[in-house]
Amino acid sequence: MISVCVCTLVCAQVARSPAEEELDNRVRDLSQQLRCLVCQNETLADSQADLASDLKRQIREQMKAGKSDKEILAFLTERYGDFVLYRPPVKRTTYLLWFGPFILLGGGLFALFRYIKSRREQIHEQPLSSEEHRRALELLNADSGKESA
Amino acid sequence: MRYAIPLVLFIGLVAFLAIGLGRDPHEVPSPLINKAAPPFQLSQLHQPDKKFGAEEMRGKVWLLNVWASWCVSCREEHPLLVELSRTHAVPIYGLNWKDKREDAITWLSDLGNPYVLSVSDLDGRIAIDYGVYGAPETYLIDKTGVIRFKQIGPLSPEVLQKTILPMAKELMSK
Numbered sequence: 055m056i057s058v059c060v061c062t063l064v065c066a067q068v069a070r071s072p073a074e075e076e077l078d079n080r081v082r083d084l085s086q087q088l089r090c091l092v093c094q095n096e097t098l099a100d101s102q103a104d105l106a107s108d109l110k111r112q113i114r115e116q117m118k119a120g121k122s123d124k125e126i127l128a129f130l131t132e133r134y135g136d137f138v139l140y141r142p143p144v145k146r147t148t149y150l151l152w153f154g155p156f157i158l159l160g161g162g163l164f165a166l167f168r169y170i171k172s173r174r175e176q177i178h179e180q181p182l183s184s185e186e187h188r189r190a191l192e193l194l195n196a197d198s199g200k201e202s203a
Numbered sequence: 204m205r206y207a208i209p210l211v212l213f214i215g216l217v218a219f220l221a222i223g224l225g226r227d228p229h230e231v232p233s234p235l236i237n238k239a240a241p242p243f244q245l246s247q248l249h250q251p252d253k254k255f256g257a258e259e260m261r262g263k264v265w266l267l268n269v270w271a272s273w274c275v276s277c278r279e280e281h282p283l284l285v286e287l288s289r290t291h292a293v294p295i296y297g298l299n300w301k302d303k304r305e306d307a308i309t310w311l312s313d314l315g316n317p318y319v320l321s322v323s324d325l326d327g328r329i330a331i332d333y334g335v336y337g338a339p340e341t342y343l344i345d346k347t348g349v350i351r352f353k354q355i356g357p358l359s360p361e362v363l364q365k366t367i368l369p370m371a372k373e374l375m376s377k
Contacts, residue, residue, distance in 0.1 A: 091336035094228060104301070105336055108327045133334040135234040 081114050084123055088130065089138050097140065233334050233353045240267070240344045241332035245322035248299050248307055255296075255322050257348060264374045266295045266367070267342040268318070269330060271302040272310035274338040280357035281314050287363065288317035293343075293371045297321030300330045300338055343367055345374045 070078075082099050088109075090101035098106050109130070116126050130138050142148050182190065235241075244256040257267075268284065270277040288295055297318035299307045304323060311321075324330050333342065343352040352370055354362055 091231065105327070108301075108331065112328070112331060132234060133331060134336065135231055135334070137231045 077114065077117055080117055080123075081110060084113060084126065085110055087127075087140055089140055091134060091138065098138075229337070230355050231336070233350075233355075235334055235342075235350050236353060238350060240342065240348050240350050241329070243322070243324075243329045243332070245298075245324055245329060248297070248304065248311075248321040248323050251304070251323070255320060257344070260296070260344065261348055262346050264293060264346060264371050265344055266293055266371075267298055267333075267344060268295055269298045269300050269333070269335050269338050269340040270321075271300045271338050272306040273302065274300075276337075276357045277339045278314070280339050281317070283358055283360060283363065284317035285315040292368055294319045298329065298333070298335075299323045300335065301325065301327045341367075343370060343374075346377065 085098035085106075088098040090096045090098050090103055090106045092103040092105050093101055096106075098109055113126055116129065121129075127139065136142050136148075142151060144152050240257050242257055244254050247253045247255050270280075284295060287293070295318050297320070299321045301324065307321070307323070311318075327335075333340075337355065339357055341354040341358055342350050345351050351374060352367060354367070358367070
């Protein structure tokens with residue numbers, strides 16, 4: 055009897071309306087892309103800070119009011135700046151951030167090719183003179199002679 | 204020559220790291236500078252039946268200080284605010300952030316009240332509009348209701364004397 059009661063209690067808690075659950079998921083997905091300003095290395099979703107739960111509440115309310123994710127992100131960046139976004143927007147001040155690694159990669163490849171090319175130019179075919187050829191043969195023969203012995 | 208390029212790169216890297224270390228990562232530049240101060244209508248701390256809004260401050264240069272009785276750094280900052288309020292250089296208004304009314308009132312009567320008045324932001328909604336993420340924070344707002352400066356964390360005598368007061372003086376003369 056008791057166990058049945060407990061089960062119904064638990065089940066009642068788990069079985070929230072699908073709409074609520076979907077809202078929870080949306081809040082979680084969005085807040086995973088956002089930085090908590092109090093404990094900067096945590097996402098808003100993970101953070102237990104007071105401000106984080108206030109912000110999550112606001113996000114939830116705005117979603118309920120029919121705002122799109124984009125509108126909510128705009129709401130937050132208006133107040134806290136791009137710093138709240140874990141994925142910074144591509145704009146003039148972030149060009150270096152976004153494209154800097156590719157510039158470095160390009161520079162590295164350029165340096166590598168130049169190095170390889172200069173090495174290739176340093177290597178010349180130098181055919182053996184007849185004297186060297188004779189000595190080489192001698193050495194080879196001496197070697198094989200030893201082995202067979 | 205062989206060592207010149209790596210040396211230059213290394214010095215450059217050290218310079219970047221040195222600059223990075225010298226900066227406070229908790230100081231996030233506010234996007235609200237030179238934007239209109241978000242409007243609000245909140246109950247006054249001492250007279251909850253009366254409201255106060257930022258709009259009423261049109262034509263005046265003023266400071267909005269975000270504080271709370273639970274905030275340790277606010278306590279640190281407080282004597283400076285009390286001192287400033289005695290000089291009447293610039294009016295200070297308080298935004299009491301997510302605080303209990305009784306606690307806030309006790310705090311002010313114990314430590315002195317530098318504010319012309321404080322308003323209660325019980326659920327922290329207005330603080331979010333102002334991009335507050337750590338108290339204390341102080342906003343300098345001009346006659347047209349535009350935020351001109353924001354101090355994150357406690358005010359220091361240096362910031363006050365070198366930045367806020369000269370700025371306020373200039374804004375008042377406009």
